[in-house]
Amino acid sequence: MNESAESNESPIAAADGAAQILDQRYRPYDGARHGLAGAMRAVIVSSTRFTLGLGRPARHKFLPWLAVVIALVPAIVFVGIATVLDIDLISENILPEYHEYYGYIQAALFFFCGIVVPEILVADRRNGMLPLYLSTPLRLWSYLASKAAAVTVTLAVITMGPLLFLLVAYTVEGSGPTGIGDWLTVLVRILGSGIAIAATMTAASLAISSLTDRRAFAVIGVILLLLGSSLVTSSLVETAELDSRLYAFNLFEIGAALKDRIYGIGPPLQFAGDDGAPGRRLSELATWFVLSANAAWVLAGGAVVWWRYRRIEATQ
């Protein structure tokens, strides 16, 4: 911060005699203005910092960074093992491959979406920031897009961060992809699957968060959606032996299925007692169906948020 902004001196400075120089500092501004793009950038940066607890009291930092640690610790452990044991651990099936790491970050994703994400929308409505934002170059769609982008970026830290760390560490250690082509392929798959999963989870979390002004209700709603969709669909498909397309309603599994398609492999999900009967495996779902199901989650979540905020805007 510059001297003018930080100084504690009074803006009224007395000169000798009766004369005074009244410097109120505030003066006209005729420099550049960044318009809508600048407004969106400011909201994205601010919301990302808010989500991660940056610039906020310590109690707000604990949960988001705990989620990041939960996601990252297994990767650090694997890299440590790979460093200590001087063999190609991936090809020996001792360490998980990149696509298999998703299982280790599900808990962090659940934690982050359930506890941290709801605050990003709820707080603005509770704090009266929404009318202020809408009095700026932002419009409703650009405000919501900025919020969604902030959540997606933050979630991508969890979905991509540990995998990028693994990729770099494995490469340095000598267990990484062979050749620049393979390396870039893995990189693209990490980025693609990370963004895809983050987008689906973002839409679902924000949709629930938009329905209430109470953070506690939003947290409960998101957790119920994540857990409920997983438990109910798993029970229906595995126990009741209904059509496996019901997995489209399972937020975690349909995201995992898309990730597997991006990696070009069948999913690792083989349920206990699965006898291979038709309609009981995620791997049997057509790729277009998996893609459509994920897109449907994003679109439905976006539609709920839009519908809800149009109503809120009308009553502001």
Added chain:
Amino acid sequence: MSDAAETVIASTAALTQRFGSTVALDAIDVQLRSGVTGLVGANGAGKTTLINALLGLRAPTSGLAKVLGLDPRSQGPALRARVGFAPERDVLPGEMRAVDFVRHLAQVRGLPRSEARTRASDSLWLVGLGEERTRTLGTMSTGQRQRVKLAQAIASDPQLVLLDEPTSGLDPTQRSEMLTLIGEISDEHSVNVVLSSHLLNEVESVCDHVVALDAGRLVASGPLSDLIGDDEGVTLELVDVAEPAGSVDAVERALRAAGIALERAGTTLRLGGLERDVLCDRARDAVADAGARIRRLEARRRSLTDLFETAA
């Protein structure tokens, strides 16, 4: 501000806003000029609805609005980059520092980060919160929070600031200070201000122009000096004394004989029809001749309250 220097900063033509069967704004035709404009009316008169329409936050049912030469509906983002706004609602993010709050909104209104940081601090100094700028909003009093709202509205150097009930929740001293501050911002920094209020004396004390609304209808608009004035005659109140008997009647007769328009209510006479100084002289003479005693002799001025009472 002189009339010659005044320019139209906003105008509406038959602006109508309906919510179902409720008419919030009824074909409002008004021009807002530079300086400080007071938007007055009771709660529910349509003040906030008009502000929302001028900001382009709500599409009018019919009619047009133009602010700073821009159409709020089709050119809303460009317009709002040049307009500051402070809502009535006294809810701000309590854990945020005042300077961070103001800086963030200046950035959202388009200022570069470094400029926003400097101007946030400068704006807080201007509203008298320079020493308090690093305090969190949740620890501030209502008066300080109203000043923070004003600071965020002016931080991006807008051409026009819309303040919705800026004195809401303030005690009389704070209210006076806030109005003085608003006047200074307009006078010294050439920021045009539109403030809404349901307190007519507030508007009279600081505004150059007035737009008066009642149940969505335009009651009056124009320069304050045209709408109210002190040329409404003189009020003469006499003491009803026993000796000399009939002194009040004698004064009334003398004044009527002098050609003064007069309304009487008990011992109070409302005089008019001539210059104020002449009325005072005649009243003094009549009272002296009749041996009456004066309780009160004062110039009568038309206030915004009279304006609303007339409209009602």
